[in-house]
Amino acid sequence: MDVEILARLQFAFTAAYHFLFVPTNVGLGLIVALMQTRYYKTRKPEDLAVAKWWVKFFTITFAMGVATGITMEFSFGTNWANYARFVGDIFGAPLAAEALLAFFMESTFLGVLLLGRGKVSEKFMTAAAWLVWAGSTFSCLWILIANSWMQTPGGYAIEGGKAVLTDFFGAAFNPSTLARFTHTVDAIIIMGSFLAIAIGAYNLRNKKNEYFGKRQIQVGTIVALVAVILMLPFSHMQATVVADEQPEKLAAMEGQYEDGPADLYLFGWVDEANQTVNGIKLMDGGTSLLAWGDPTKETIGLNTASKNIEQRIAEVRSGEYLRNGEQFYQTVGSNEESYAPATTAPVQITFQSYHLMVALYGCIVLWLIFAFIVRGKINKGQEASSGLLKALYFAPLFPILAIEAGWFVAEFGRQPWIVWNELLMVDAISPAVDAPQLIITMVLFLAVYALLLFILFKNAFRIIKEGPEQVEVIEGEVA
C-alpha cells in the first residue's frame, strides 16, 4: 500500500482519537474549576463532594489526553521526517513553547489537584484548578498556532529548501490563528458544559444525588449558553478567513465547480462526475453573503482552484526544495504515481464534514433549549420529564462530533498541501519508514487505543454511577 496513504491514515486516526480527549479535558477543566471555586466560597460538605467527584472523573480522561498527545509530537519526527526538516525552524518553536509555557503548568498543578486535598490549603487547591484549565487552554493556543501556520503560513521565507522564520509575530499570529483559536476553544467549552449537563440529567433522572444533578444543570446551561451564542461570531470569523485566505478550500466546502458567487446548501451530495451538487439549496450566493456580506461577490470554483494548485505544485517543485543538490521529493515514495498528487481537496468528504458540522450546531441549540426547560422546572422545584432528561444523556455527542467534523473540514480542505501552497503532503513523509513498519504500528495503535477506550468508558460509567459521596443536604439551602 502507498506509504503516503498509510502515514496519513495513521495521523488521522491518532489525531482524531487524541482530539476526543482534548475537548473533554479542556472543557471539563473549566467545570472542575467552577465547582472547586464554589466549594471554596461556600465550604459546604455537599459542594466538597461535588468538587471531589469532578476531580476523580477528570483524572481518567486527562491521563488519556496526555498519553495520546505524546504520539502527536513524536509523529512529526517518526512519520513526517521531511515535513520536520522543511518546517523545523518555525513549527518546532510553538511545540516547544507549548511544553515549556503551558504543559508544565497544566501537569504540575494537576498533581496538586488530584492528590493535594488536605495537604495544601483550599485556596491553593482552587488556584491549582484554575491553573490547570489556564494551562490547557494556553496549550491549545500554541498547538493552534502551529496548525494555523500550516493552513495560512506567515512570517517566513523559503531559503535553502526549508521555511525560515523572518517575523515571529507574523508566524504566530498568522491570518487564521485568532479565528481558529476562538472557534476551537469555544467549541471545547460547549463540549465541557454539555458533559456536565448530561451527567446532571443522569443524576436527576435516577434521583441519585439531586443536589449534584441540579448544580450540573444550573452551571452547565449558563456556560453553554454563553459559548453557544459566542459561536456565531467566532464561526463567522473562521469562515471569512477561509474565504479570503483559502478560496480553494471554500470551493470544496460548498462543492462549487464554476467561478462565481458561492451558494449555500443545507444538505447535499456532490456529483463529482457532472460537477454539480444535488441537495437542498438555501440560497444562491448564500455563502458569499455569509462570508463577505455580499451575495454577488465572486469566488473561484474547483476548476479554477485545480488549475491554481497545479501551477503552484509546478512552482514549488521546480527548485525550491533543493537540498544537498538533489530534489527534495525525489527521495519520497516508491511508485511514480505518488509524484503526481491530486490538485484539489477531496470534495465529497470536505463538503459532507462541513455540512455535518453546521447541522450538529443546530442539534446543539436544540439540546440547549431542552436543558433550559429542565432548568426552569427544577428551579421551580418541579420534576423535569423523564424523557427530556434521557434525551439530555446524548447531549455531549453533538459537540464532540461537530468538533471532529470541523477538524476534518480544516484538514481535508487543505489537501493536497501539508503546508498551504508550500509543501505537498506526499513530499512530507519519512523516506526511512516503509509500508510494513507503518502497518505494524497502525495495528498496535488500533489494538492499544481500542482497549484503552473500552476501559475508559467502563471506568467513566462506573464513576458516573457511583456519583459523589452522599452528604445530607438540608432542604431549602439548595441554591
Place this chain on the structure above:
Amino acid sequence: MLTLWNVIWFILIFVVITGYFILDGFDLGVGALYPFLGKDEVKKATLRRAIGPTWDGNEVWLLTGGGALFAAFAPAYATTFSGYYIAIMLVLFCLIVRAVSLETRGHDPERAKFWDALFFLGSALPALLFGVAVGDTMMGIPMDAQGNMALAFPISFVFLLRPFALLCGLVGLMQFLLLGACWIAVKTEGELHDKAAALRPKFALAEIVLFVLASILWFIGMGIDPQAGPMGAVFGIAATPSLTIVSAIFAVVALAGMALTFLWATKGEADLKVFIVAAVICLGLCFTAAFGMFPNWVPDSLMANPVTVAEAASEDFTLIWMFGITIVGLPILLFYHFLCYRAFAGKITEADLEY
C-alpha cells in the same frame, strides 16, 4: 557554519535530556522496581503514591526535549525519530500504557494485576531503550544524502541492537533503577525503605562495571572502521574525536557520582543526599554522550553524510527567539516544580493512600 547559538542550543537540549533522565528517571525506576518491592497492596499503593503527584510533570520534560529538538535541530529530530522508528514507537506505547495504568489502577481494583503488569512493562522497557537510543546515536547510523536511515526494515531495527548500544541501554537501566531506589528511600519508611536503601549500593556497583565496559568498547570501536565488513558494522564507531577530552571529563564526573553514591549509600547518609548524588550521575552520562558526538548530531557510519550540529541547526533568528521563550519559561516551570514537590514533601503515610 557553527554559530554560538548552535552550541548554546546543543548544550540546552542535553540539559533538558538530563532533566528528563533525572526526573522521569526515578519514575521509570520506581515502575521497574514495582513488582519486586511492592509485595502487598499497601506497599504497591505506597510506591504508586511515591510518584503519583509528580510523574506527569516530569514526563513533560520529554515533550519539551522533543519539541526543543524539533525547533532547534529539526534534521537531527527527523533522522533519529524516523531512523529508530520501531524502537521509538515501542517507547511511545510503553509511556501510553504506563500513564493510563498509573491513573486507572486506583479506580479499577478488578483488573489490578493487568494494570500492575502494564505499569511495570511501561516503565522498564523505556528505561532500557532510552540508553540504547543514546548509544546508537553515539555510534552513528548509516544514512543517505538526505539524512534518512539507509537500512531497510527489519534490518534497520536489528542493527540498533549493537553491543555498545545495548551496553549503554543497560547503563541507563541501572541508572534509572538506582534513581528509583533512591527515591523510594526518600519517600517511604519501614520495610520498604530498608529494602530500597539496601539495593542502592548494588545498583551503583553494577552501573560502575557496566559503564567501564561500555567505555572500553567505545575506545575499541573508535579504532575500527564502521565500513570494514560485519565486524565494523557491529563494533565500529564513526566518532569525530574533537572534544573527546571534554567527554572524558564528564565520564569522570559520572564515575565519581556512582562511586560516591555507592559510598554514601553504604554508610547510610541522608536519603535525599544520596538521591542528589545519584542525580548528578545523569548529568555526567548525558554530557559524556553529547561531547562524544560533537560536532555531529548524528554521526554517519558510512562516513559520508553526518548530520552535524551546524547543518542541522535552525537559523539564529529562531534560536534567539526560542532562547527568549526559555529564559521566561524555565524559571516559572522550576517554580511550579518547587511548589508541587514542596506540597508533597516528606514520607508517605497511611493517610495518603487510596488503594
